[in-house]
Amino acid sequence: MIKVNQLAVTFNRGTPMETPAMRGIDLNVPEGDFVTVIGSNGAGKSTFLNALAGELRPDSGTILIDDQDVTSWPTAKRAGLVARVFQDPLGGSCADLTIEENLALANARGKRRSLGGSVGRSLRETFKAKIAHLNLGLENRLGDRMDLLSGGQRQAVSLLMAAMQPMKILLLDEHTAALDPKTAAFVLNLTREIVTERNLTTVMVTHSMRQALEIGNRTVMLHEGRVVLDVRDQERDGLQIEDLLHMFERVRGSQLDDDALLLS
């Protein structure tokens, strides 16, 4: 479903602040895979997700989604294939618009927008039924502005918005990082439900190793802009956070050795 080939990008190229964020990432995600991506700060997780979403044009390498080369497509053009939930609870919705207007925006994702009314009666009923599913009591608050909701409620609605229209891949950008533990667990459960129900191909960035092993069927670790670990299914099932930490240390260690070799 997703084929990433030798993806590389460098920020501030040619300046003293030159930072290679991705140094040739290769990743092949077959349909139905739920990949969690971990890595330390600056490992390239967010850059990788932004490249998949289209917010960032890579310097080199290609991205194929559903066998289409989307490398040069801007975000809006990819929206028919890609749905995304942001880390910032305010990022995935429009605070100034009502809940139903936000849902209507998402409902038109990947479709041609018309000059007809955005929220008709039948659409409102559909929204009501879908949002009632969240069990947050939001079904009677469709006309409320989005900024009246709590962070957890917003992320739940963002998930609902992402799942509103068919998509090829779902991108989750540390979408529980800004929430308290209880709310985070609720949003994570909801994520699991939606992904399983629709058998979505999903890439989720997280900085919680526990979360990375808990959810999905595959975990990829990025380090200094490269994939350094890729475990899936049975191989991953027995893994503990400690194992992951050891692998992480080992990777870091060997990386240092490599540098040492290069320098000598």
Add this chain to the structure above:
Amino acid sequence: MSTFALLGAVEVGLLFALVALGVYLSFRVLQFPDLTVDGSFPLGAAVCASLIVTGVNPYLATLAAALAGACAGMVTAWLNVRLKILHLLASILTMIALYSINLRIMGRPNVALLGETTVFSPLDALDLPTYVALPIALAVLVVVVKLALDWFLNSEVGLAMRATGVNPRMARAQGINTEHYILGGMALSNALVALAGALFAQSQGAADVTLGVGVIVVGLAAVIGGEAIMNTRAVWRATLACIIGSIIYRLAVAAALNTDMLGLKAQDLNLITAVLVTLAMVLPGVRMPFRSKTKGASGT
């Protein structure tokens, strides 16, 4: 204040309500601070007046003025989204360029429309004095434009335009080409402003290259003033606030100028405007603490 002065203030207030609606589109909906307005208002007047004196049908001339305004808005938007020039600076560049362009269009600093047939000429057939008929005709037009704008902003396209202003990254993720929406929104905004300019020239009987000075501040005064006096959460309320704000602004100016006590004269207009806008901007801030107290806290 005499009835004549009062109706005069309402008439100009209604004309500038169109400017206010345009400014609402750029400043509030797209969150694009746009000073092009100071150029597109006289552009509308110049295009319309120049065409009318060469014998073009006044309705066509007015339409051409609106289209010219749309082009000016698109130039500003293009400078911003394509050439990545800061929005404020992009609009100043267009505004400055329009000063020369307006002089070129008219061929001289002003064009008189005395004795020409204008879109307001049919009003002469009515059994009403012009100073009464004109505000009524303008009120009808402004209400029609307001309703059309309400309908547009609540359509799928309009909703996408609002999302572009509020949260462009989210809008892109929902498949909204934000660049196109900024171009379209700025075109619509400046078309409204140029339409106001064209109607202003026709009602005042002349187009002048200096008409544009301070138009943006007057438009802003209407938008911010309207927001200060009423709740503008829903789109129809926000557009209504623009119209009410514009009329109240004109009435306030007329009252200030007509009260001999204060010793204010016409040359003090810009100073009064600046003071009024400042007051209007401070007002919501004064009301803020009361608002947040009544807002209910929501848990998960």
